[in-house]
Amino acid sequence: MEELPGSIVRIIVVKTDAKVTATLGCVSKQWRCVASDDLLWSRFCSQDFAVSTAVDPLGNPCSSFKETYEKWYAAFDMYPSSIVKRAKQCWDTIKNWTSIHFPEVADTLAPGANEEQINKVEEDLGFQLPVPMRVLYRFCNGQNTLKHHFPQNEQLASLGLLGGYEFYEYKANVHLLPLQYILQLTKHPVPYLKLPIGSEYVVVAVSSYRPKFFYLNCSDGQLYVGNGMEQKQLVLRVPNLLDNMDQKDAMLLWLEEYGRMLQDGMFSVHKDDNIRSISLFPEKEPLCTKAVTDGVQVCGSAVFVPEYEDFRRNEDKYMFSYSVRMRLLHQEKISQKRILSSCQLSRRHWIIRANNNVIDDVAGEGVIGKYPLLQEGGDEFVYESCSYLPTSSGSIEGYFTFVPGRLSKPDGPEFTVRVAPIPLQIPQYIF
Structure with missing residues (x-):
C-alpha cells in the first residue's frame, strides 16, 4: 500500500464515504495526508449534512471542514443522515426565503432545541415523537410569536410562517408551534380540541384568528388538519408516505413542499392596511x-x-x-x-x-x-x-x-x- 502513488491513493479515497475515509487515514502517514484533504471533507459535509461553510450546528466557525464534519456527526449521529440532510435543506430554503421576502417572520424563528429538551417533552407526553419531527425541531424550535397559544396583537397574528387567507370577515394565519406549546396544548388542550384519551396526537401548528389546527399522529407520522378533533379531519395528501411509513416523515414532506412553493413564487407576501402576511392564494x-x-x-x-x-x-x-x-x-x-x-x-x-x-x-x-x-x-x-x-x-x-x-x-x-x-x-x- 505504501508503494502506491499519492494520485492513486486519492482516487481510492475519493470513492469512499466519510467513515471509510477516516479509517483509511489510519493506514499510514501518506494515507492520512490524503484522507485529511479539506476539499474532500467539504464534499462530505455537503453530501451528508448539506453544509457548505465551515461552521458547527450552532453556527460557530470551525478551523476546517474535517472539524466541521466531526461536530455535525457528533450532534446528529443518532439520526439517519438522509433525514438530517433533508431537514437542514428544508429549513435553509424556508429561512433564506423569509430573510429576503419577509424578515419579520424570519426573526420569529426560534433556535433549534437540544436533545435534552426534546427528551424532556417526550417524557412529559408519555410517548415518542417521530424521528423526522425531532430532527426538524433540532434546527428550529417553532416560532416565538405565541403567548397563551395565540398571538396577542394584529402584527404578531399576521406573522404565521405557514401563511393564511382572508375573505369577508374570515381570517386564518398559521403559526408553527414551539415544543413548549405543543406540550401545553397536548396535555392541557383547549375544550374544542378534545384530543382522544390515550392517543399519540400532538398539535404542531395553529392559526391566529379562526381555529385551525394541524395535528401530527406520532404513532404513524401522518398529518391532519381541522378546527377541532371532534370535527371531520382531512388527511394531508403526502405523496410517497404510504411507501415510506417507517420514516413517519409526513411533517417533513409537508414543510419541504411548502419551502418549494415559496421558493418557486407560488406564494408571496401581501400587504393589507400596513399589515404584511404570507398569502396562500x-x-x-x-x-x-x-x-x-x-x-x-x-x-x-x-x-x-x-x-x-x-x-x-x-x-x-x-x-x-x-x-x-x-x-x-x-x-x-x-x-x-x-x-x-x-x-x-x-x-x-x-x-x-x-x-x-x-x-x-x-x-x-x-x-x-x-x-x-x-x-x-x-x-x-x-x-x-x-x-x-x-x-x-x-x-x-x-x-x-x-x-x-x-x-x-x-x-x-x-x-x-x-x-x-x-x-x-x-x-x-x-x-
Whole structure:
C-alpha cells in the first residue's frame, strides 16, 4: 500500500464515504495526508449534512471542514443522515426565503432545541415523537410569536410562517408551534380540541384568528388538519408516505413542499392596511389563471378552507375561497385598437361548476359591494370571496363588465373582460 502513488491513493479515497475515509487515514502517514484533504471533507459535509461553510450546528466557525464534519456527526449521529440532510435543506430554503421576502417572520424563528429538551417533552407526553419531527425541531424550535397559544396583537397574528387567507370577515394565519406549546396544548388542550384519551396526537401548528389546527399522529407520522378533533379531519395528501411509513416523515414532506412553493413564487407576501402576511392564494400556473382583455389583466386562484365550520355539519360541502386580482396594463405593451387610460368595473357574471356540471350562474352589480377604478399602469385591485361546492373539485369563471373612463363619465361603450377558469380543488398538500 505504501508503494502506491499519492494520485492513486486519492482516487481510492475519493470513492469512499466519510467513515471509510477516516479509517483509511489510519493506514499510514501518506494515507492520512490524503484522507485529511479539506476539499474532500467539504464534499462530505455537503453530501451528508448539506453544509457548505465551515461552521458547527450552532453556527460557530470551525478551523476546517474535517472539524466541521466531526461536530455535525457528533450532534446528529443518532439520526439517519438522509433525514438530517433533508431537514437542514428544508429549513435553509424556508429561512433564506423569509430573510429576503419577509424578515419579520424570519426573526420569529426560534433556535433549534437540544436533545435534552426534546427528551424532556417526550417524557412529559408519555410517548415518542417521530424521528423526522425531532430532527426538524433540532434546527428550529417553532416560532416565538405565541403567548397563551395565540398571538396577542394584529402584527404578531399576521406573522404565521405557514401563511393564511382572508375573505369577508374570515381570517386564518398559521403559526408553527414551539415544543413548549405543543406540550401545553397536548396535555392541557383547549375544550374544542378534545384530543382522544390515550392517543399519540400532538398539535404542531395553529392559526391566529379562526381555529385551525394541524395535528401530527406520532404513532404513524401522518398529518391532519381541522378546527377541532371532534370535527371531520382531512388527511394531508403526502405523496410517497404510504411507501415510506417507517420514516413517519409526513411533517417533513409537508414543510419541504411548502419551502418549494415559496421558493418557486407560488406564494408571496401581501400587504393589507400596513399589515404584511404570507398569502396562500397561488400566484403561478396552473393553480393561478390569467386572462387579458383590452389591456385589462385578471388573475385568479383559490384555496381550500378545511377548517370551515359547515364542513363538520355537511360532509358534502367543500368551502373554497378565491382571490381575483385585476389591473389595467400599460397600453404600449398591448396590441389592441382600444386605448384606455382608465376603466371602471360595473358588473360581474360568474359560472360555478362542480365536476364540470354548472351548479350556479350568478350575475350582479360590482364586486363585494365595490366598483374598482383601474388606472393605466396603476395599482392592482384585489378582492377575495368564497364558494361552496358539493364536490371536492370544480371551477369558477366568467367575466366583468367595464366602462372606459368612469361610471359617472363613460368614455365609450362598455366592454367585457374574461376571467379564465379558476380551479377549485383539494390540493395534495394543505397549508
